[in-house]
Amino acid sequence: MIDTHLHLEELGDVTEVVEEAVDAGVSGMIAMGVDLERSRIALSLAHRHSEVWAAVGHFPLEPVDPDVDALRELAVDGRVVAIGEIGLDFEEAGDVDRTRQIERLDTLFGLAQELSLPVSIHNRGAGDELVQAIRRHPGVRGVMHYFALEWEWAERFLDLGFYLLFAGLITRPSRTGLREVVKRCPADRLLLETDSPYGNAHKRMGVPNRPAYLLDTAEVVAELRGLQLKELDELETENVMTLFTRIRS
Numbered sequence: 001m002i003d004t005h006l007h008l009e010e011l012g013d014v015t016e017v018v019e020e021a022v023d024a025g026v027s028g029m030i031a032m033g034v035d036l037e038r039s040r041i042a043l044s045l046a047h048r049h050s051e052v053w054a055a056v057g058h059f060p061l062e063p064v065d066p067d068v069d070a071l072r073e074l075a076v077d078g079r080v081v082a083i084g085e086i087g088l089d090f091e092e093a094g095d096v097d098r099t100r101q102i103e104r105l106d107t108l109f110g111l112a113q114e115l116s117l118p119v120s121i122h123n124r125g126a127g128d129e130l131v132q133a134i135r136r137h138p139g140v141r142g143v144m145h146y147f148a149l150e151w152e153w154a155e156r157f158l159d160l161g162f163y164l165l166f167a168g169l170i171t172r173p174s175r176t177g178l179r180e181v182v183k184r185c186p187a188d189r190l191l192l193e194t195d196s197p198y199g200n201a202h203k204r205m206g207v208p209n210r211p212a213y214l215l216d217t218a219e220v221v222a223e224l225r226g227l228q229l230k231e232l233d234e235l236e237t238e239n240v241m242t243l244f245t246r247i248r249s
């Protein structure tokens, strides 16, 4: 299976982290970029490790506006498989107001459309605005990263053709509404992530997350959906190949 969203440059010895993940059954990972410099790092890691692909992006609360031309220069590289992490964050305190976040997102969606790359979306408290932004960019496709909402929201993003990305949060038994989404998500729209070093599974609270721990989440998803781990692995890998088309080539 593939960890489709993590921050690999924050995890220390990357060679060791990647080897540990592969040993655990995580055959690939997509390293996100949250600003230009870290997008460059993600790409350099993707060049150094055959199991790693990169996404280039700009986190919504970054103080400076994205340098779209520089991101485009990186994104033409075949090891870049997505534009991310991008999105809207209306909950975290920051200096970037909502209008500016939405303008930036429109620009980055434009880049994704131009390059036919999927997007990895961060959403905190901005569901309606995200739905509108996606509608303004027909053909934009991608994932709702760290999906944490109820079915009503899941349905809205699924209707727009988006995939749902499940992280360690779903392993918490208290998240009944979210676990319902895990059960009901169409099989061809389900993806997995760790969001390492964030997004810990229930049993590893307080420990920096690692891609090897994707299995914690996968085990719970498999159980909730009545699948063998191997079946989930095949299904998720197939979804990854369908959405992140550059991984196939």
Ligand SMILES: [Zn+2]
Binding pocket: 005, 006, 007, 032, 085, 195
């Ligand atoms: Zn992230």
